[in-house]
Amino acid sequence: MTTTATPRKERHSLYAPEPFINRIPQWLSVLMLGLLGLSAWQLVVSLELVARILLPGPTETFEEIVVTAQGIVTGDHVAEALWITLQEVLWGFLAAAALGFFLGVLTGETLLGQRAVMPYLVAFNALPKVAFAPVFVAWLGFGVESKIAMALFIAFFPVIVDTAAGLATAEKDALVLFRSMGASRWQTLWKLKLPHALPFIFAGLKSAAVFAVVGAVVGEYLGGGGGLGELIRLSAQYLNLARVFALIFYLGLIGLALFTLVGWIERRIVFWHRPEPTEIKGA
Amino acid sequence: MKPQDALPSTDTRSRSRSPGARPSNGRVVLEVDGVSKVYPRNSVRALDGIDLEIHDGEFVSIIGPSGCGKSTLLQIAAGLIPATTGEPRLEGTPVVGPRRDIGMMFQQATLSPWRTALQNVLLPIEIRDGAKLARARSDTAMELLHLVGVGEFAKAYPGELSGGMAQRVAVCRMLITEPAVLLLDEPFGALDELTRDRMNEELQRICLERNATAVMVTHSIAEAVFLADRVVVMSARPGRIAEIVDVDLPRPRTFEMTAEPRFAKLTQHVRGELDLGGQL
Ligand SMILES: Nc1ncnc2c1ncn2[C@@H]1O[C@H](COP(=O)(O)OP(=O)(O)OP(=O)(O)O)[C@@H](O)[C@H]1O
Ligand SMILES: [Mg+2]
Numbered sequence: 001m002t003t004t005a006t007p008r009k010e011r012h013s014l015y016a017p018e019p020f021i022n023r024i025p026q027w028l029s030v031l032m033l034g035l036l037g038l039s040a041w042q043l044v045v046s047l048e049l050v051a052r053i054l055l056p057g058p059t060e061t062f063e064e065i066v067v068t069a070q071g072i073v074t075g076d077h078v079a080e081a082l083w084i085t086l087q088e089v090l091w092g093f094l095a096a097a098a099l100g101f102f103l104g105v106l107t108g109e110t111l112l113g114q115r116a117v118m119p120y121l122v123a124f125n126a127l128p129k130v131a132f133a134p135v136f137v138a139w140l141g142f143g144v145e146s147k148i149a150m151a152l153f154i155a156f157f158p159v160i161v162d163t164a165a166g167l168a169t170a171e172k173d174a175l176v177l178f179r180s181m182g183a184s185r186w187q188t189l190w191k192l193k194l195p196h197a198l199p200f201i202f203a204g205l206k207s208a209a210v211f212a213v214v215g216a217v218v219g220e221y222l223g224g225g226g227g228l229g230e231l232i233r234l235s236a237q238y239l240n241l242a243r244v245f246a247l248i249f250y251l252g253l254i255g256l257a258l259f260t261l262v263g264w265i266e267r268r269i270v271f272w273h274r275p276e277p278t279e280i281k282g283a
Numbered sequence: 284m285k286p287q288d289a290l291p292s293t294d295t296r297s298r299s300r301s302p303g304a305r306p307s308n309g310r311v312v313l314e315v316d317g318v319s320k321v322y323p324r325n326s327v328r329a330l331d332g333i334d335l336e337i338h339d340g341e342f343v344s345i346i347g348p349s350g351c352g353k354s355t356l357l358q359i360a361a362g363l364i365p366a367t368t369g370e371p372r373l374e375g376t377p378v379v380g381p382r383r384d385i386g387m388m389f390q391q392a393t394l395s396p397w398r399t400a401l402q403n404v405l406l407p408i409e410i411r412d413g414a415k416l417a418r419a420r421s422d423t424a425m426e427l428l429h430l431v432g433v434g435e436f437a438k439a440y441p442g443e444l445s446g447g448m449a450q451r452v453a454v455c456r457m458l459i460t461e462p463a464v465l466l467l468d469e470p471f472g473a474l475d476e477l478t479r480d481r482m483n484e485e486l487q488r489i490c491l492e493r494n495a496t497a498v499m500v501t502h503s504i505a506e507a508v509f510l511a512d513r514v515v516v517m518s519a520r521p522g523r524i525a526e527i528v529d530v531d532l533p534r535p536r537t538f539e540m541t542a543e544p545r546f547a548k549l550t551q552h553v554r555g556e557l558d559l560g561g562q563l
Contacts, residue, residue, distance in 0.1 A: 174393040180361050181407045182381045191410070195397050272396040272442055 056242035064246035072250075078231065082250060085216055085227035088144050089254055092151020093212035097205055100156035104163025104201070109189060118164060125157045130218045137223035146223050151215030155208035162204030166197025199273045202266040209258040213251060312496045313337040313360060313464045317369035319521075320355050329355040331521035333369070337464065340494045342487075344507035345515045346553065352522025353500040357466045360498070361385050374463060383411060386462035388470045392449035394441040394456075400428065401437040404455040411460070420459065427455035430492075431485060447478040454489070465490075465497040472502065480538065483509055487535060504557070508549045509536055516556040526556040 021029055038058050044050060045057035056064075072079040107113035107121065133150055140146035170193050178188045220229025228251050235243040314337070320330040329352040337343055345353050358364045360371045362378040362385070371378045373385065394403045404424040409417035428434045431451040433444075441449055450471060457465060470486075471479045483506055490497055501507050507514045511530050518525040530549055532540060540546050 171391060171393055173389040173391050174395075176358070176363060177387060177389065177393050178410070179363050179381050180385060180387045181410050182383050183410045187410055191406075192395070195395065270397075272440060 053239055054241065056245065060242045061245045061249075064242040065249055068243070068246045068250065078228075078247070078250075081226055081228045081231045082254075084144065084225065085220065085229065085251070086254055088147040088151055088216040088219070088227060089212045089258065091144075092148045092215055093155060093208055093258060095148065095152045096155035096159055096208045096212060099152065100159025100204065100208065101163055101201065103156075104160040104204075105167065105189075105194075107160060108164030108167030108197075109193075113164070121157065121160055121164075125161060129154045129157070130214070133218050133222045136219065142223050142225055144225060144227075147216045147219035147225060147227065150219035151212040154215035154218075155211040158207035158211065159201070159204040162200045162207075163197060166200025167193045169200065170196045198270045199266075202262065202270060205262045205266075206259055209262050210255050212258070213255040217251060310339040311336045312339050312341075312374060313498070314372040315356070315360060315369070316372065318356070318359055318366045318371060319368045320352065320359060320364075321367045328521040330359070330366075331523050333522070333524060335515065335524065337496055337498060339496055341496055341512050342490055342510055343498045343513050343515060344511035345498060345500045345517060346502070346504060346507045346557065347517030347522070347525075348519045348557070349502075351517045351519035353517060354468055355522070357387075357468050357498065357500060360464075361387055361466050383407075383460060384463040386457035386460060386465045388450075388453055388457050388465070388467045390469045390472045392441070392446070392453040394444075394449055394452055396441045399438050399440055400433065400444065400452045401425065403441070403452055404428065404459055406456060407460045424455065424459055427458055428452070430489065431455060445478075446474050447482060450474065450482060451485075454486070458489070458493070463496065465495055465499075467497060467499040469500055469502065471506075479506070484538070486510065491535060504550045504553050505541060508532075508546065508553060509541060514549075514553050516553060528553055528556065 041058050045052070045055060068078055071077075072082060107117045132153060136146045136149045136153070140149055167189075174192055175188070178192050183191070216227065217229040217232075219225075220227040221233055224230050228247055232244050232247045232251075235241075235247065313335075315333050315335040318330055318333045319328070321328050333356060335343075345356065347353055355364070359366045360373075360378065362371070362380045362382050365379075373382060378385075394400075395406070398406065401421065401424055404427060405417040405420060408420050425434065425437060428437050428451075431454050433448050433451045433455075436444060436448060436452075441452070444452065453470075471482045474482060487510055489495065499507075499510060508530055514528040514530060515524055516526045516528065517523065528549065532546065532549070
């Protein structure tokens with residue numbers, strides 16, 4: 001008799017068992033966590049751990065979202081506010097994208113930019129930029145201009161910094177190759193450095209999409225003007241928090257839509273590079 | 284023996300070629316004349332008095348310890364960085380800047396991932412003559428891709444190519460301008476050994492077919508000997524030519540030859556010179 005047949009019991013694996021979360025599809029875990037969160041919220045409200053007036057429940061909030069949606073469809077004041085904020089966000093974002101790209105290329109392409117301008121940008125980027133909101137209101141008044149300026153101001157830093165950083169990512173050998181082919185500076189920028197920088201530029205644009213909403217709303221909190229931010233501030237003053245949550249929901253939709261749009265354009269243009277699914281920087 | 288003394292003798296030998304060597308009219312294509320290089324940034328003396336003549340249709344390997352200035356030498360020859368003293372000359376005229384009749388290749392294929400293999404091959408033409416004239420050369424580019432065996436991948440993007448295939452495309456990109464001399468800096472250094480052997484065989488075939496003049500930097504003694512008509516052995520700090528070894532093996536060379544005693548003798552000779560060079 002040989003001893004080749006080891007009893008099954010003794011051959012149990014020394015590897016850790018496959019974690020449960022790996023065995024279910026991702027959408028299911030996302031859904032389950034969401035439901036868990038909602039239940040916790042409902043529980044807190046049902047047990048009246050927090051005063052009702054301070055924390056509306058998920059059902060109330062959902063109702064408010066639906067009511068608000070009906071109002072938006074009929075073109076009420078929320079629809080107007082949404083339209084105003086949307087415009088501020090879009091113009092702020094587009095201006096931030098254009099200006100950020102332009103300054104980013106200047107910074108990344110020139111020695112002066114790399115040596116002298118970049119340190120300032122990094123320092124500026126570390127400032128709490130929302131603190132500048134009153135300045136823009138003082139300069140530009142209570143209209144959409146001050147909000148667009150605020151959105152632009154908050155959103156264009158990541159575009160500059162990421163564009164400038166992206167230009168530096170072309171491989172050294174590729175740069176030598178371009179020089180050996182007699183490429184001009186313009187050709188090297190256009191055919192080598194910029195395409196290499198595109199994934200970075202889009203990462204910056206995605207941050208800008210989120211920041212533009214932040215900028216517009218902060219501007220509205222301080223400078224009024226009839227946008228969603230103003231409505232939120234008023235609703236909060238009347239302690240209508242279900243409405244506040246519903247409005248924040250629509251605000252979030254603006255940011256998410258813009259973010260998704262930029263991501264969609266990125267996948268079209270930068271087809272050779274797959275970004276991480278959640279390359280968003282914190283505000 | 285000073286390296287400078289070694290040069291004239293080996294040069295006369297290389298002109299009287301062995302029967303297996305490629306026919307050459309002995310015309311000097313690339314000439315490096317007393318080139319020294321001190322990098323001003325860190326005052327590193329990278330090269331010291333390099334004299335070298337590369338003849339028409341000749342394949343020269345350069346081998347030496349890391350940091351002995353091999354890449355520096357190639358870049359000076361290509362006109363990418365200036366020599367501190369001395370000058371490189373290509374077909375008689377001093378090289379004072381990037382030259383379009385020089386083809387280069389590096390350890391990384393450095394293909395543009397947003398261009399198809401075909402578009403990558405056409406890049407040098409596009410940069411020289413514009414996109415329209417580049418497209419007009421598509422047929423030539425396709426021929427080259429077929430020549431190196433990646434014709435079916437002309438429409439593929441670099442992300443879909445293996446490392447070996449990417450380097451084949453890089454070979455085509457280098458050849459499309461029909462350069463007078465090829466400067467190769469460890470072109471297959473990043474490939475696995477099997478692929479590398481295949482690529483070396485192909486490179487030899489292409490160079491023979493096109494009677495190309497080439498200088499290749501390598502860290503592999505076997506590769507240096509396998510490909511070269513002459514192996515330039517360099518020593519470090521400062522970078523000098525320690526010895527030039529003639530390789531009188533018949534062409535085309537095959538991998539069976541690498542098992543032969545005369546191949547072993549040559550690699551041993553080079554290794555010996557390398558060790559000496561290290562002690563200099
Ligand atoms: N741009 C540069 N500025 C300053 N020093 C440099 C520069 N490039 C190379 N050197 C120095 O010059 C010397 C030769 O470098 P080089 O790259 O030519 O060596 P190499 O023989 O190609 O080395 P390797 O085999 O590692 O590729 C090294 O000491 C290196 O540190
Ligand atoms: Mg090198």
